[in-house]
Amino acid sequence: MPIKIAVAFYVYLYIRFDASWADLYLAGYVLEKSLSIDNLMVFVAIFASFGITGKLQHRILYWGILGALVFRAIFVMLGTGLFAASPWVGFIFYLRLMGFATHDLSICLALVGYNGL
Numbered sequence: 804m805p806i807k808i809a810v811a812f813y814v815y816l817y818i819r820f821d822a823s824w825a826d827l828y829l830a831g832y833v834l835e836k837s838l839s840i841d842n843l844m845v846f847v848a849i850f851a852s853f854g855i856t857g858k859l860q861h862r863i864l865y866w867g868i869l870g871a872l873v874f875r876a877i878f879v880m881l882g883t884g885l886f887a888a889s890p891w892v893g894f895i896f897y898l899r900l901m902g903f904a905t906h907d908l909s910i911c912l913a914l915v916g917y918n919g920l
Contacts, residue, residue, distance in 0.1 A: 809832050817825035850860050885892045 813825050813829050813832075816828050846864070849855075850863075855863065
């Protein structure tokens with residue numbers, strides 16, 4: 804049923820707006836579907852490697868999802884509070900993100916054998 808609703812929304816976007824908007828939506832939907840299947844495969848691999856039975860799988864997933872929702876809410880509230888406290892917080896996060904990106908880029912370039920100019 805959710806796939807039918809997604810396709811119906813794609814048709815609505817195609818008719819109401821433009822094919823490019825509808826295609827962007829469809830690409831995002833397919834990407835999210837594939838990522839959810841990828842996560843499912845990771846869960847199956849983890850449960851199989853630890854020998855977790857069916858009854859425990861439900862319990863672990865339940866508490867894991869509940870914990871993820873709670874911690875996501877906590878971090879969203881903390882982040883919103885920080886950004887509301889000072890406009891400089893955004894710059895600090897940006898600089899930290901650039902530091903991570905630079906570090907990751909240098910690792911990737913080293914892996915492919917790039918030595919610089």
